[in-house]
Each structure stands twice: as C-alpha cells, then as structure tokens.
Amino acid sequence: MSRETANHVRYIDKTRAYYEAEGYGKPYEWAHFDHIPFTPFAAVGNPLSQCRVGVVTTSEMVRRGAEVGPDDPRRLVYSLPTDIPVDELRSRKAAYDRYATTLDDVDSYLPLTHLHRFVTEGRIGAVAPRFQTIHSEYSQRKTLTVDSPEILKQMREDRVDVAVLTAV
Amino acid sequence: MSLAARHLEDNGIPTVVFGCARDIVEHCGVPRFVFSDFPLGNPTGKPYDIDMQREVLSLGLDLLVSAKAPGTTVATPYDWSADHSWKDKIFSKEQPFLDPEATRKWLERKDAYRALKASGKI
Numbered sequence: 270m271s272r273e274t275a276n277h278v279r280y281i282d283k284t285r286a287y288y289e290a291e292g293y294g295k296p297y298e299w300a301h302f303d304h305i306p307f308t309p310f311a312a313v314g315n316p317l318s319q320c321r322v323g324v325v326t327t328s329e330m331v332r333r334g335a336e337v338g339p340d341d342p343r344r345l346v347y348s349l350p351t352d353i354p355v356d357e358l359r360s361r362k363a364a365y366d367r368y369a370t371t372l373d374d375v376d377s378y379l380p381l382t383h384l385h386r387f388v389t390e391g392r393i394g395a396v397a398p399r400f401q402t403i404h405s406e407y408s409q410r411k412t413l414t415v416d417s418p419e420i421l422k423q424m425r426e427d428r429v430d431v432a433v434l435t436a437v
Numbered sequence: 438m439s440l441a442a443r444h445l446e447d448n449g450i451p452t453v454v455f456g457c458a459r460d461i462v463e464h465c466g467v468p469r470f471v472f473s474d475f476p477l478g479n480p481t482g483k484p485y486d487i488d489m490q491r492e493v494l495s496l497g498l499d500l501l502v503s504a505k506a507p508g509t510t511v512a513t514p515y516d517w518s519a520d521h522s523w524k525d526k527i528f529s530k531e532q533p534f535l536d537p538e539a540t541r542k543w544l545e546r547k548d549a550y551r552a553l554k555a556s557g558k559i
Binding site (some may be wrong): 276277278279280281282283284286287290299300301302303304305306307308309310312313317323325327340342343344362363364365366367368369370371372373374376377378379380383384386387392393403405407408409412413416417418420421424429430431432433434435436437 | 438439440441442443444445446447448449450451452453454455456457458459460461462464465466467468472474475476477478479480481482483484485486487490491493494495497498501502503504505506507508517521523524526527528529530532534535536539542543545546547549550552553
C-alpha cells in the first residue's frame with residue numbers, strides 16, 4: 270500500500286463519528302455504486318488540443334462586489350462566464366477545512382487561469398464559455414435528477430468535449 | 438460532484454474529478470480522479486503556488502486522455518506540510534467542521550428544503 274493510500278483522511282468514518290456524537294441518529298449513507306460509467310477519451314474523436322473543456326465546481330462562486338441575494342433553498346445549478354478574471358471571483362463555500370487553509374486563491378480550487386493558459390499554449394482547444402456551480406447536497410436524488418441533467422444540458426449547449434470537476 | 442461526473446460520463450463526456458476526500462470519491466466511484474492529500478478546499482494545488490496548480494491540472498488532463506478503465510485514481514506527489522498534524526482534528530469537538538453561523542444557515546436551508554419538498558415545489 271502506498272504511503273498516501275495508507276494515510277489519507279477517512280472522512281466517511283470521521284463524519285459518522287462526529288454526527289453520532291452530536292446526537293444525530295441514522296448515519297449518512299454516502300453514495301456507492303458497483304458500476305462506474307466510462308467514456309474513453311478516444312470516443313471524443315479529437316486530440317485534447319482541439320477539445321473544448323467544461324468546468325464544474327462545488328465552490329459556490331460569486332462575483333466580487335456583486336450584490337448577493339438570500340440563499341435560494343432550491344440550491345439550483347448556476348453558471349458564470351469563464352472569462353471573468355479570478356481576482357473578480359470569490360467562493361461562498363462554508364464547508365472546507367477553515368483551520369488548515371483558505372479559499373482566497375481561486376486557482377487552488379477553480380483553475381481558470383491555468384486552463385486559459387493551456388489554451389494559449391495549445392494544450393487544450395478552448396474553455397467552455399461558462400462554468401457551473403453545483404451545490405454539495407445531502408439529497409443524492411436531487412443531484413442525480415435535477416442538478417446533473419442541468420449540467421449536461423448546459424455542456425451540450427456549449428458543445429463541451431471533456432469536463433473538469435473540482436470538489437471543494 | 439461524483440454523481441455529476443458519472444452522469445456526464447454516462448452521456449458521452451469524459452470527465453476528471455479533482456478532490457481531497459479520497460474515501461468519499463472512491464466509495465462512490467468516478468471514472469477518473471486526481472487526489473490531493475490536502476485539507477478540504479484546495480483540490481487543484483496550494484493557494485498561490487502557481488507551479489503546483491499548473492502541474493496538478495496537467496496531471497488531470499493527462500489522465501483524461503490516458504485512462505483505460507473507470508475508477509482510475511492518480512495521487513499528486515505533493516504533501517501539504519512536513520507533518521500531517523492538520524489531519525488530526527478534522528471533525529472533532531475542538532475543530533467543528535462548520536462555524537456556528539454556517540451551521541445555523543445549514544439547518545435553515547434544510548428546513549426550507551423540507552418545506553419545499555413537502556409542498557411539492559421540488
């Protein structure tokens with residue numbers, strides 16, 4: 270077993286113990302599937318240098334300085350343009366390790382600057398015109414039946430070839 | 438996030454997930470996964486470490502192309518710090534995951550969501 274496999278944090282065990290100690294009853298059942306879908310890259314039919322890359326994040330991005338309304342309890346998928354400089358974006362995400370790190374540098378969880386640079390360098394063809402924020406949800410049903418189809422719809426509209434997803 | 442990756446992949450879009458919670462992502466099962474053994478928050482490299490961020494993204498792009506089978510994980514070669522003490526108090530009473538304000542909002546959201554569901558609006 271490699272070192273990183275041996276030492277990585279067991280979040281499933283830790284959250285179960287934590288919420289049990291807080292008095293919550295039935296532990297959360299994390300999503301699990303025996304089958305994993307797979308689309309080989311060859312199916313895209315183009316080299317990466319001609320691919321349009323879509324981007325999805327859980328980092329709940331908003332524009333800096335923009336008036337932020339009250340939280341929408343439906344917590345639907347929303348998108349923002351990928352050509353906004355990262356300095357003009359910020360994350361509203363509350364669920365991250367606030368003791369060990371920060372979300373001050375957008376490129377550490379939403380690597381838009383680097384993706385644009387890879388376009389300039391010819392490594393990838395293009396970045397999709399917008400990226401999607403998906404909320405981390407308790408309800409797997411909502412993620413499966415509401416959020417994921419919406420992301421697919423937007424990516425098809427944007428003619429995305431491959432997708433990068435960043436989980437904060 | 439993992440569920441969304443699976444849905445895209447099921448519909449013909451190759452995906453790569455970047456994350457720091459290896460057990461959660463692998464328990465679900467995603468086609469391609471770049472794992473950073475970092476605190477939750479920086480799945481694409483340390484803040485302000487431009488070279489590392491570029492390298493982590495590059496690993497993911499390579500994986501998009503090279504993966505031959507679903508469930509392929511690549512671990513980045515980086516350590517968060519020389520010691521791993523940041524892992525010790527995660528989800529502990531000393532370091533509750535959400536601050537009180539975030540916890541209050543989370544509980545409010547849960548109630549609002551349940552109300553919407555009960556009224557058939559979602």
